[in-house]
Amino acid sequence: EIVLTQSPGTLSMSPGERATLSCRASQTVTSSYLAWYQQTPGQAPRLLIYGASSRATGIPDRFSGSGSGTDFTLTISRLEPEDFAVYYCQQYGSSPITFGQGTRLEIK
């Protein structure tokens, strides 16, 4: 099973700033099958990024993903108020599908 470790656990930032979230895998993620999700309280996760760097339909271009192998990054270029949420990475290249423990992005 691939273990995904996200850092930091909590990120305190202000609107307009640039946020960088990390996801490290315990083994190589097959074919960069790495996704990022955003979850706000009481809501289901929303797909942001798939294939490590492809934005899902309707996702603003301030969200970008990068990385390969075992190290992946989600970058939010200019934080909007609605971006403060919990973010999860997920690998779907190896079974079982696994998620990171999440990074909470909070308003400073």
Place this chain on the structure above:
Amino acid sequence: QVQLQESGPGLVKPSQTLSLTCTVSGGSITSGAYYWSWVRQHPGKGLEWIGYIYYSGSTYYNPSLKSRITISADTSKNQFSLRLSSVTAADTAVYYCARSDDYIGAMDVWGQGTTVTVSS
């Protein structure tokens, strides 16, 4: 567009079987190369993939839960279901159904989730 809706009892007694259904609207569960998954989230915790059923009917389960899980589909009702046997308090969670496909791979459509509490 495709929408998913979970349904089922919100309270299950310990040792009993949890049964949930996901109703798919706006598309057929047998059309296209789609995977129909169940994911759960323990209170205040992260996400755990439970398993999926492929559009062809084949299934794959998380090994950590495999001995207690059955995922099946009712194509006539355009639904797929989860059965989790011998539940304990550790199975208390929000349960989501979700869709993925061979192209995107990740889960691009989610239900709103349903809370299941295991308690006597």
